[in-house]
Amino acid sequence: MNIQSIIRKTCDGFKPYVSGKSINEIKRKYNLKAVIKLASNENSLGASKKAIKVLRDNFDKVFFYPDSSSFNLKQSLSKRYQLPVGNIFTAAGGDEIIELIAKLFFNPEDEVVISKYSFLRYAMAVQLMGSKSVVVSMSEDFKYDLQALAKACGKNTKAVFVTNPNNPTGTYNTKKEFSIFLKDLPLNKFGIKPIVILDEAYFEYASLEKDYPDGLDYLKDNINLVVFRTFSKIYGLAGLRVAYGFANEDIVDYIERTRPPFNVNLLAQIAASAAITDKDHVMHSQKLVAKERQYLYEEFEKIGVKYVKSVANFILFNSFLFMGKDIFSKLLKEGVIIRDMDEYELPNWVRVTIGLHKENKLFIEKLKKFLKS
Ligand SMILES: Cc1ncc(COP(=O)(O)O)c(C=O)c1O
Numbered sequence: 001m002n003i004q005s006i007i008r009k010t011c012d013g014f015k016p017y018v019s020g021k022s023i024n025e026i027k028r029k030y031n032l033k034a035v036i037k038l039a040s041n042e043n044s045l046g047a048s049k050k051a052i053k054v055l056r057d058n059f060d061k062v063f064f065y066p067d068s069s070s071f072n073l074k075q076s077l078s079k080r081y082q083l084p085v086g087n088i089f090t091a092a093g094g095d096e097i098i099e100l101i102a103k104l105f106f107n108p109e110d111e112v113v114i115s116k117y118s119f120l121r122y123a124m125a126v127q128l129m130g131s132k133s134v135v136v137s138m139s140e141d142f143k144y145d146l147q148a149l150a151k152a153c154g155k156n157t158k159a160v161f162v163t164n165p166n167n168p169t170g171t172y173n174t175k176k177e178f179s180i181f182l183k184d185l186p187l188n189k190f191g192i193k194p195i196v197i198l199d200e201a202y203f204e205y206a207s208l209e210k211d212y213p214d215g216l217d218y219l220k221d222n223i224n225l226v227v228f229r230t231f232s233k234i235y236g237l238a239g240l241r242v243a244y245g246f247a248n249e250d251i252v253d254y255i256e257r258t259r260p261p262f263n264v265n266l267l268a269q270i271a272a273s274a275a276i277t278d279k280d281h282v283m284h285s286q287k288l289v290a291k292e293r294q295y296l297y298e299e300f301e302k303i304g305v306k307y308v309k310s311v312a313n314f315i316l317f318n319s320f321l322f323m324g325k326d327i328f329s330k331l332l333k334e335g336v337i338i339r340d341m342d343e344y345e346l347p348n349w350v351r352v353t354i355g356l357h358k359e360n361k362l363f364i365e366k367l368k369k370f371l372k373s
Pocket of ligand 1: 040041092093094095096119163166167199201229230231232238242243
């Protein structure tokens with residue numbers, strides 16, 4: 001039987017997403033005792049202590065299905081963000097949110113505008129639905145060019161993805177830029193503005209910047225706006241797979257109808273409800289990242305490495321003389337996992353997650369050793 005002849009056309013030749021390597025995989029492969037991972041923008045301080053406590057207290061409940069509506073988690077989010085539950089949805093990670101939105105809105109005849117050097121899962125979701133990605137260049141300084149994004153929207157544009165701050169560049173767009181962008185979006189053939197899917201996975205880090213826009217402030221006046229955030233980054237719950245979004249209640253209603261039942265697992269719901277109240281954990285994580293980002297900038301400058309200024313918990317850097325893949329491979333053998341950017345078509349660049357001080361120091365040591373070799 002020829003399986004290829006029966007699968008959907010859009011799945012044929014589909015390339016899998018390459019995720020950051022895991023510590024155990026690298027320990028096994030290179031026979032290493034100690035390995036540090038600075039590859040997937042997790043929180044090096046670990047999970048919120050409040051979340052860990054409720055996880056311990058609730059292990060024995062896992063034989064139950066979770067609450068399919070994530071009732072308690074939505075209540076916690078509603079309280080935290082002062083928004084009605086009807087405007088909130090939850091999912092198994094931002095990755096699932098991207099697919100839920102794609103399944104809900106994207107038809108094969110639709111165009112979806114995305115930016116070059118933005119999170120790869122957007123283009124993949126568009127491809128999966130058989131729609132067309134319209135890719136817009138970034139500005140020279142690796143920022144989203146929101147004006148160009150609005151200009152690229154035409155009659156067939158169903159949606160636009162915006163990441164703020166962006167992964168892998170760590171750059172952000174200001175309140176002013178974002179407001180103008182929302183106003184500038186033209187009407188499509190349905191007589192409405194394209195759906196703006198605003199990915200704020202690194203919101204808590206960027207929110208320290210005065211002119212960084214909080215997507216939730218724009219919801220009331222923009223029924224085409226969907227904002228989402230995750231528990232994988234600052235809250236340190238990446239392993240549990242849980243994220244949340246905000247939108248107009250009609251959109252939320254459709255997401256609720258089309259998502260899989262029980263999509264957020266039982267422990268994830270309990271841990272996330274606790275984590276969202278853990279202000280100390282957020283504050284410590286923000287402080288650590290701000291301090292260590294400065295340390296890394298200074299070290300990069302000392303060794304002549306170019307970097308992009310970031311407002312998130314990772315930095316994109318370029319060593320001029322070497323291919324990113326070579327730096328990545330060499331550091332991997334030395335027990336430091338970072339991320340080359342070949343998939344993003346940035347072959348000279350590498351992304352490093354900001355870790356604990358001792359991890360960042362070790363990374364710099366290994367990088368210096370490589371650059372000298
Ligand atoms: C910009 C951005 N959006 C979404 C995600 C997905 O996060 P998760 O599925 O862990 O919530 C990531 C993960 O790296 C990301 O960097």
